[in-house]
Amino acid sequence: MAAVTTSTERSLNKLAIVGVLIVTMIFLAPIYWIASTAFKPRNLATTIPPTVVFQPEISPFVKLFTKRSQLRTAPTPEQYAAAPWWERLVFDGGEKVVRSGRGEVQWSGYPNRFMNSLIVAITSTVLAVGMGTFTAYGFSRFKIKGEQDLLFFILSTRMLPPVVVAIPMFLMYRVVGLNDTHWGLIILYTAFNLSFSVWLMKGFMDEIPKEYEEAALVDGYTRMEAFFKIVLPEAATGIAATAVFCFITAWNEYAFALIMTNRRAQTAPPFIPSQVGSGLPDWTVIAAGTFLFLLPVAIFTFLLRNHLLRGMSFGAIRK
Amino acid sequence: MAHIQLKNISKTFGNHTALTGLDLDIADGEFFVLLGETGAGKTTTLRMIAGLEKPTEGQVFIDGVDVANWGAAERDVALVLQQYSLYPRYTVRENLEFPLKPKIRRLPDAEIKDRVDRAARTLRIEHLLDRKTDRLSGGEMQRVSIGRAIVRKPRVFLMDEPLSALDAKLREALRTELKNLQMQLGATFLFVTHDQIEAMSMGDKVGVLNHGRIVQTGTPHEIYNNPRDTYVASFVGSPPMNLIDGKLVDGRAVMAPLNFELPFAGGAKTGAAADGRPLVFGIRPEDVYLETGAPVEARIHDVENHGVEKILTLRVGDAMLRATVPARTDVEIEQAVRFAWNPDKVVLFDKGSGINLRHAS
Numbered sequence: 001m002a003a004v005t006t007s008t009e010r011s012l013n014k015l016a017i018v019g020v021l022i023v024t025m026i027f028l029a030p031i032y033w034i035a036s037t038a039f040k041p042r043n044l045a046t047t048i049p050p051t052v053v054f055q056p057e058i059s060p061f062v063k064l065f066t067k068r069s070q071l072r073t074a075p076t077p078e079q080y081a082a083a084p085w086w087e088r089l090v091f092d093g094g095e096k097v098v099r100s101g102r103g104e105v106q107w108s109g110y111p112n113r114f115m116n117s118l119i120v121a122i123t124s125t126v127l128a129v130g131m132g133t134f135t136a137y138g139f140s141r142f143k144i145k146g147e148q149d150l151l152f153f154i155l156s157t158r159m160l161p162p163v164v165v166a167i168p169m170f171l172m173y174r175v176v177g178l179n180d181t182h183w184g185l186i187i188l189y190t191a192f193n194l195s196f197s198v199w200l201m202k203g204f205m206d207e208i209p210k211e212y213e214e215a216a217l218v219d220g221y222t223r224m225e226a227f228f229k230i231v232l233p234e235a236a237t238g239i240a241a242t243a244v245f246c247f248i249t250a251w252n253e254y255a256f257a258l259i260m261t262n263r264r265a266q267t268a269p270p271f272i273p274s275q276v277g278s279g280l281p282d283w284t285v286i287a288a289g290t291f292l293f294l295l296p297v298a299i300f301t302f303l304l305r306n307h308l309l310r311g312m313s314f315g316a317i318r319k
Numbered sequence: 320m321a322h323i324q325l326k327n328i329s330k331t332f333g334n335h336t337a338l339t340g341l342d343l344d345i346a347d348g349e350f351f352v353l354l355g356e357t358g359a360g361k362t363t364t365l366r367m368i369a370g371l372e373k374p375t376e377g378q379v380f381i382d383g384v385d386v387a388n389w390g391a392a393e394r395d396v397a398l399v400l401q402q403y404s405l406y407p408r409y410t411v412r413e414n415l416e417f418p419l420k421p422k423i424r425r426l427p428d429a430e431i432k433d434r435v436d437r438a439a440r441t442l443r444i445e446h447l448l449d450r451k452t453d454r455l456s457g458g459e460m461q462r463v464s465i466g467r468a469i470v471r472k473p474r475v476f477l478m479d480e481p482l483s484a485l486d487a488k489l490r491e492a493l494r495t496e497l498k499n500l501q502m503q504l505g506a507t508f509l510f511v512t513h514d515q516i517e518a519m520s521m522g523d524k525v526g527v528l529n530h531g532r533i534v535q536t537g538t539p540h541e542i543y544n545n546p547r548d549t550y551v552a553s554f555v556g557s558p559p560m561n562l563i564d565g566k567l568v569d570g571r572a573v574m575a576p577l578n579f580e581l582p583f584a585g586g587a588k589t590g591a592a593a594d595g596r597p598l599v600f601g602i603r604p605e606d607v608y609l610e611t612g613a614p615v616e617a618r619i620h621d622v623e624n625h626g627v628e629k630i631l632t633l634r635v636g637d638a639m640l641r642a643t644v645p646a647r648t649d650v651e652i653e654q655a656v657r658f659a660w661n662p663d664k665v666v667l668f669d670k671g672s673g674i675n676l677r678h679a680s
Contacts, residue, residue, distance in 0.1 A: 209403040211400055211402070211403035211404055212403060212404075212406060214369075214371050214391070214398070215398060215400070215403075215404045215467075216417070217370075217371065217390070217391040217392060218369050218370075218371070218391045218392070218394075218396060218397065218398045219392075219397075219417060219418035219421060219467075219471070220392040220395075220418065220421035220422075220423050220424055221392060221421045221422075222392065222422075225421070225422070230406060233408055234407075234408075
């Protein structure tokens with residue numbers, strides 16, 4: 001490799017950097033839009049051209065978490081003075097927080113939906129990755145009759161678009177009483193992710209030399225002990241990558257969540273657009289909900305980024 | 320320590336036959352080398368003794384007990400592989416402790432420490448104990464692998480080409496070390512290799528495996544000087560034994576297509592039965608010598624200088640013949656020379672079956 005680069009090479013490099021920057025900006029623009037709208041006062045949310053410089057405020061988040069009603073008249077100074085700081089932000093927006101007869105704040109549906117999303121996504125990810133890891137290990141290490149056919153069958157569950165099975169699933173769920181339950185969604189998402197998890201994990205398992213376990217077997221360990229002590233730590237990268245993909249799929253799922261749930265087990269994706277609802281939509285609140293919704297995936301992905309990078313190129317890298 | 324016996328073992332993988340009718344007897348405390356080319360079935364044999372593979376047919380005995388239903392864990396054998404037997408996430412010490420910690424034979428901590436330290440001392444890896452195994456050189460890794468085997472005092476040591484991945488110098492050093500270790504422990508070793516030099520230099524006994532069958536078992540001396548058939552003759556030895564087609568006529572060796580004759584001393588041993596029959600004459604390169612006035616003329620085709628000796632390729636008609644001569648022998652390519660062989664060292668093989676006539680009778 002020559003240390004000296006020609007001027008054409010250098011300008012080409014610069015061009016590439018500019019290109020990457022442009023593409024990055026295009027990809028990040030909607031995210032910036034959501035994030036900035038989530039911190040805007042309501043009157044700036046829909047201006048044309050969009051306001052770029054503004055005083056950020058957190059009133060959208062206060063509104064996101066509370067039930068509110070329109071003010072007919074401005075609040076009295078006593079009311080205003082008695083209100084905590086966050087309630088004043090609501091007053092400033094021309095609304096008041098709905099309280100019960102005993103003065104308790106009425107929460108909006110969002111925190112619950114967010115929790116539902118977390119419960120469903122995390123549980124289904126753990127299940128799908130866990131079962132997928134075991135299944136992949138079996139396929140990878142043992143001679144199984146019709147292995148190829150079975151693997152293809154597992155994959156084939158992904159070949160139908162989910163919407164095709166939505167109505168039969170809905171009817172079946174109604175009969176067995178899984179409608180609008182956490183377990184209903186968890187089972188559904190686990191089933192979706194399982195095939196993906198099995199295939200991805202099989203690739204990783206195949207890469208772990210079986211000599212490691214055999215050495216452990218000869219040393220007096222059972223197959224199970226060898227699996228947990230030796231194989232699992234080696235498969236960590238694959239497990240992390242698979243978990244990220246499964247989590248994203250479960251977290252973002254919209255269609256089934258919309259059809260199968262409405263109150264108790266409803267997740268955030270169908271809830272957020274339902275808030276556009278009647279009257280004049282408050283885009284800042286919707287943006288705030290969306291912004292919070294983006295965070296778990298972003299954090300999860302960020303934490304596992306090193307594994308993910310290796311996971312994405314799995315099979316291409318030999319140790 | 321243990322006595323290993325394989326009786327009539329066959330193993331097939333789908334359509335592929337790995338081993339057929341294999342019999343093997345490894346005495347207690349013996350250093351047994353299983354020698355064969357890649358794909359001959361050496362590793363399969365080893366894995367079957369370790370309990371990682373089940374024979375399709377036949378029985379494995381350890382100390383006279385049929386171990387068909389014993390898992391790998393119960394057989395109490397140690398396995399050293401060419402690579403991948405160390406856990407990359409562990410330090411050397413953790414790797415050495417690992418075999419001492421399974422539930423079925425967990426040792427007290429003091430005993431573990433004691434054994435690890437002793438093994439480390441024996442293999443001179445004490446300074447590496449706290450290092451992660453991915454920071455070791457090939458030779459150090461293989462030492463640790465052997466360490467993993469010796470901490471446990473297993474009944475048998477199984478080694479699957481443990482030296483093949485190392486460079487020549489290290490291989491030589493570890494070869495001696497391993498042999499010393501075996502004598503020091505008095506343990507039964509089964510050592511698998513495709514390297515005939517390893518087999519010759521380390522083995523008390525050598526079994527030559529070809530296409531899933533044991534062709535010959537014997538001391539290195541027997542294998543080298545009295546190969547059972549032309550396969551063993553050409554596989555063992557570097558350069559291999561010269562094999563020349565010919566026949567015996569009135570006690571003289573006549574090379575049939577090439578039309579040259581050499582004196583032959585073994586006529587009495589092989590009997591008159593061999594007379595006139597198509598044969599293959601086998602002669603080791605070191606038993607071929609150049610001499611003015613020797614019976615046959617040849618041309619020097621090639622000269623390989625090995626320091627202490629030279630390996631000459633002689634051309635007689637279309638046939639090539641190797642001769643190992645002292646390094647001081649001064650020859651040039653295409654030079655005409657005369658050669659003879661040591662008539663006492665000639666081995667006769669049947670042309671059709673390739674079997675050594677001495678073994679056949």
